[in-house]
Amino acid sequence: MELSDAFSAMAADLPAISSILLVGVMGMAMVVLDAFRNDARSIPWLGVGTLTVAAVWEAFHFGAAPGTAFLGSVRTGGFAAFINTIVLGAGALSLLLVEPYLRRMRRNYGEVYALVMFAVVGMLLLGTANNLISIFVGLETMSVCLYVLTGLVREDEGAIESALKYFLLGAFSTGFFLYGMALIYGATGTMYLPEMTNALQAGGAPLLFWAGVALLFIGFMFKVSAAPFHMWTPDVYQGSPTPLTGFMSTAAKASAFASLILVLFYALPSERWSSVLAVVAVLTMVIGNVLALSQANVKRMLAYSSVAHAGYVLVGLSAGTAEGYGGAMFYLLVYTLMNIGAFGVMALLEWDGKEGREQTLDSLAGIGYKRPVLGVAMGVFMFSLTGFPPLGGFMGKVAVFGPAVDAGAIGLVVTALLMSALSAYYYLRVVYVFWMQAPESLAATQESADAQLPRVTPSALAVLSLCTVLLLVLGLFPGGLMETTTGFFEAAQAMATTMP
Structure with missing residues (x-):
């Protein structure tokens, strides 16, 4: 495809990712608003309103035919709309709990809500990704925001310890994930999930491919808190601000499981x-x-x-x-x-x-x-x-x-x-x-x-x-x-x- 055709195709696909765009643009707007009106009381409510509108929009698309957008990088309709509704709804409900909680702690910082919005953007991309690059971008966008939110209370040694453990173990699991991606690409010659099945059927499933799948699974198991890769979970949950713990234990897990389901359904023989x-x-x-x-x-x-x-x-x-x-x-x-x-x-x-x-x-x-x-x-x-x-x-x-x-x-x-x-x-x-x-x-x-x-x-x-x-x-x-x-x-x- 010519570069000019690719740009026109991507422009036509913008409505298909309207929720990601809406949440991302509002997150940036919240950063700008916080720069001019530090910790404005309206910031969390802008986030709640945006996430609610996006969740309702996605709920009306449950019956839409499944498809892809942006040259096949993300999935749309049906499954994608359902997981997006879960993530957006969890974000909106969490912000309603976070606002009075942080106000009581006198840490009602405007950037907290922007980080939640950016984390939601990563989760939306992760849960609807149709190729390994999209999965990685969504995973890291989500994770970096959650690392910061975990250590929000910088004066508390427990919060700092939790954030440090989360970051170090998360970075370690990312290494497994990236290496697995590289091996899978080397074995199949593609990053797109549906095309992997075709490549395997044509040339069989070499050991290189299954080694990559094993490393990819380790990365996923870390994100969904599956044993034996769960060791970070109790310390991070205990040390994080409680409503934010609820957010990361639900929205992050739902998006990671959704991405795993797409990998299993489209790319791997059951x-x-x-x-x-x-x-x-x-x-x-x-x-x-x-x-x-x-x-x-x-x-x-x-x-x-x-x-x-x-x-x-x-x-x-x-x-x-x-x-x-x-x-x-x-x-x-x-x-x-x-x-x-x-x-x-x-x-x-x-x-x-x-x-x-x-x-x-x-x-x-x-x-x-x-x-x-x-x-x-x-x-x-x-x-x-x-x-x-x-x-x-x-x-x-x-x-x-x-x-x-x-x-x-x-x-x-x-x-x-x-x-x-x-x-x-x-x-x-x-x-x-x-x-x-x-x-x-x-x-x-x-x-x-x-x-x-x-x-x-x-x-x-x-x-x-x-x-x-x-x-x-x-x-x-x-x-x-x-x-x-x-x-x-x-x-x-x-x-x-x-x-x-």
């Missing part, structure tokens, strides 16, 4: 990697749930919980079917609502002045009676994370376990069910402490906590209420959305079989 994902899923579920049992800090417990839930998603992906991929996408939506809600509640119950890093669960004994709205909301999120019906967490597990059963992975699903039952101990312990543990046994600590608990702002209340309602709706009426997510991949498979 008979080769399904067993590998099954082994990683078992290891991730066992390590995440077992280590979560002994955690006294709720943020650290939720970090190991996040590891375990990555294992549940991998169970669905190991099936290698359209139902498995669709179920994983549905689970990512439910997981986003559960985790943003849980971290949102904990942000409103912090009193230690160190982003909840040193605050134990027992210090919140009986808090459900003093903050009943937060107590009820946390109960819903904990029951949903456990997988109790009729909440969204139950249907999410049905969506990922069912395809694995259909694929014959009975042992894998039995392990997943046993780990889900084990998780009930540490999830329901939170409910027990909130509502049943007597605060008199911790009188001194409780008195200090009561004096420093922040008030529940209208924006935070709106986020928690919305997450609660959506989890109930998705638990009671999941059918239409689950069929939609599965339909994304069935349509792509049908399109591939009809192409000459």
Whole structure:
């Protein structure tokens, strides 16, 4: 293609990436506004409005035919619109929680919200990338912003330690990712995911290719917090500002999993990697749930919980079917609502002045009676994370376990069910402490906590209420959305079989 034709084609593709453009332009506008009106109160609300508008725009494109834009670099319509909606919605909900949280900490910096917007741009690109270069650009754009946000409280040694660990281990995993890209390109001669399958069918799958895939998987497993590449997760989650922890544990994980799904669906023969994902899923579920049992800090417990839930998603992906991929996408939506809600509640119950890093669960004994709205909301999120019906967490597990059963992975699903039952101990312990543990046994600590608990702002209340309602709706009426997510991949498979 001539260079002039390429530029005209890219100009015609601009509407296809309107969400990325809108969020990126607003992020730059927020930087400029902050330069002239330092830490203006309007900056976070500009971000919330932009992300909400973009999320609604993407939601209306669920039924759009799948396609590509910018010379095949990114995917559009269907699957891409769904993952974009999750990322944009998670960003908007997180900003509603971040604004009062940082204002209370007197760190309501305007650049924080611009960094969130730029991180969202990276996530949107990562989750819709159709070639390895786009994946890498999206991954690094997202990661650099998250490294900075993790160490936001520069005076806190815990935050600095978390940011440093995240950066060093992230850079190390990026090296694996880049080397894997190079080996895959050397074996196939292309960076485009769909073309890799054609190259493999023509020339077979050389050892060089599978070595590259293994290194690429290491990079992905780090980003989704899968064992044994999860070691950064508890420290980073514990030391980061709590609402930002909720953001990185949901939006970042959803986009990384979406990118992994695209690689698996378009580039790799499922008979080769399904067993590998099954082994990683078992290891991730066992390590995440077992280590979560002994955690006294709720943020650290939720970090190991996040590891375990990555294992549940991998169970669905190991099936290698359209139902498995669709179920994983549905689970990512439910997981986003559960985790943003849980971290949102904990942000409103912090009193230690160190982003909840040193605050134990027992210090919140009986808090459900003093903050009943937060107590009820946390109960819903904990029951949903456990997988109790009729909440969204139950249907999410049905969506990922069912395809694995259909694929014959009975042992894998039995392990997943046993780990889900084990998780009930540490999830329901939170409910027990909130509502049943007597605060008199911790009188001194409780008195200090009561004096420093922040008030529940209208924006935070709106986020928690919305997450609660959506989890109930998705638990009671999941059918239409689950069929939609599965339909994304069935349509792509049908399109591939009809192409000459």
